[in-house]
Amino acid sequence: MIVKIKSGAMLGVEMVPVDVEVDVSNGLPRFELVGFASSELREAKERVKVGLNNSQLPIPVSKITVNLSPANLPKSGTSYDLPIAVGILAASEFFDYEATEDIFMAGEVGLDGSLKGVPGILPMVSQAKKKGLKKFLIPYENKDEAAFVEDIEIVPLKDLKEVFLYLSNPGRYTSEYLCRDEGETSAVKPGDSGPHADFIDIYGQENAKRAALISAAGFHNLLMVGPPGAGKTMIAKRISGILPPLTRDESLEVSSIYSVAGLLKEGKGIITERPFISPHHSMSDQALIGGGRIPKPGAVSLSHRSVLFLDELTEFRRSTLDLLRQPLEDKCVTIARAYGNYTYPTNFMLVAAMNPCPCGYFPDRQRCHCSEPEIARYLSKISGPILDRIDMTVEVSRPPVDTIEKHGEESSKDLREKVVKAREIQKMRYAGKPYAMNSELYGEDLNRFCRLGKPEKDLMAKAFSSLGLSIRAYHKIIKLARTIADIEESEAINVSHLEEAISYRTINRKYWN
């Protein structure tokens, strides 16, 4: 008899439906698995065989053929163990075939018959739901992330015995395992970021705080320049905490990426706080962009909708930094493989920090002996195309010693309120557009939404001639001024907004013009 079990393969964050077809028929006893399976997938045979045996569900002595359809799509991973096991049981009529119909299954089977969590459950479930499936049989470990998807029936199970019991008499188990209640999500962030650090810890540094506020309000890429110990990293860590809270859709997007990367662990649920990703400068290109034989998301995708912090920007290899160009521009990376393209979203906010010179203390001549060519050489490590994508540069200086133990006046909560307000204004302005933030303004729309009056145009003309601004700085200044105006809740961009925006280009003007 032949049965088909519904499952799925992940191509990036996209799920492709896969039917696991199992045929159990008379003939010489053997177990055949076909359908472009990778080596770890081919080992599913042994895991399923032994797992079933150890669950007192002896595998029938007959000819078993398993096909993963579409057979031309390469498949990997261990999530097909469960559908294969169920398929064998159904095909050998351990229970009614109808009991398995229209149930999506994914999960790994251990030799003792236990079900183990697999990566990618969240995007699989949410996309399978869009394809009309309502019932999901998944490992217990993955229940928290799957629970995020509303309006479906999730059956998280611990081992094959439970699977057998559930499928042999579905009515009995349904109520016990249905888990998603409206509004209830067990939501804990992944990784070790803990609760976001608060801006209240930072005394003084009003200048850097203001820059953080503006960059967060408009999702502008920010570069901080300052001596070691000035608090650049402290500030960067706090920026993701003042971005508006993730919306449900954003949370699903971000969690899907983490799910595919296998970073959503049992008990941690989905991601509701914006992550803070801070890779070391020795990182490989693959770790930044994503890659591998089966491409996994890299740092640019793990910081989707949040902050990617590159500390010691000049220490990164130039070639590695240049890889950021496409993700910054297209807001996604596409990694091509022979059997298909993997696309991961990368709409992140770049926050970078660097020293002003090789020794780190320029322009403090008491400590810095770097010559101008040395400084120029040091700064030229950052390529023009990357600088082009940085909207604002801010100098961060070392706070005086006596201020270290004091607390600041504004907390992250206060700043976040301002950011949220500015974002609301942007959202209303860009209603119906494919974007929602000032940093994403380009071309025609830039002129449309950032009209300058006569005094403002005069100021820009004067600034160009007397400060030697470059043309490419022009649009950035206007976008930045738009955000500053939004923070001040001003409908029009006025002279003081532009002047402040111009002041975030002093360093660029001096060294990178």
Added chain:
Amino acid sequence: MDNLSNELPFHLWLSEVHIKDESKIKLLTYFGDPSKLFFAKDDELKALLEVGFINNSEAERLFAAKKQSDIYSPYLAMTKKGIRILPLSSPEYPEKLRSIPGPPAYLFVEGLLPSMSKKYVAIIGTRVASSYGRKAAEYFGFELAKKGIGIISGMARGIDGLAQRAALRAGGQSFGILGCGVDICYPNQNRDLYDSLKEKGGLISPFPPGTKPQPYLFPERNRIISGLSDAVLVAEARLKSGSKITVDFALEQGRDVFAVPGRITDPMSTGTNDLIKQGASIADSIDSILEVLLEGSVPAGLSPAELTERKLEALRDELPYEQFGIVNVLEDMPMGLDEIYKEARKENPSLSVSRLRSLLTELCIDGYVTDEGGGFARCF
């Protein structure tokens, strides 16, 4: 004169032989004419070697150099570039330089030469100037040039170039003394200065055209800087500095040494302050230099400190209260934004960072304030 111009190709040949200037001068006195040295028989040189007139390595180098077949084309190539060679014996050779101990055997010149009737001040100092040093260099370069004093310097980055540019801006004369051939522009970022010095002043080097800049060549250049000048002014220097070398030469040559005093807390001025401690004259305005150079006939002028004060007084009326508050806080040295914010809030507690930023931009655009990449400084 005609005789001399016939000799010049041979002078160029001799200038390129790697032996000491002293020996070149000695050989020239002996032979009278470089062509005679070139055509001298091997025996004659050997005889000179035997009596100890020249030493072994010098003889070897001369023998090797004498094998050169073409004397004229290098000379023609040089003159085509507009470069002249002045042997010590040339009547054009600057008298001031001729009288120093161990004058260079040759000078290569593009453009003019310092004139006998004029006074010259060398303005030298650090290559990485602070904004205070820059202001000092520009003030002295500009104001001295306006009084008809020529400015001599090494065309280096920092103080040198700033003083020379200021002198040219004032319509004055300036000479760049190079540590490489005059056909080479070093450092390359001073290309503009290099070109305008050719037109409005001169480029002078003791090294033949084509000589690449090398660290060991610079002390010799420094010796010529002081040798061509009547006084040497150090605008800004750290304790360990190349300017020290020039000052030592200046003292040896009997030139007056001036130093611009700096703040005692400022590491960039430790060298100049130390010079003052050792007896250099304080250069607090051009008057103190003119007093010495022109011996008595002192034109009355405002000192830089008085100028700053006057300007501030004028700005107090000219600028709105908020703007003036910021200008008043700023100094010659660039101040970081955080520091300006802290200081300016003492007077104006309602000032926000965003307001400060926009005010600073406004002041920069209007030319009252300059931004130095890492901070802001007063423009005057």
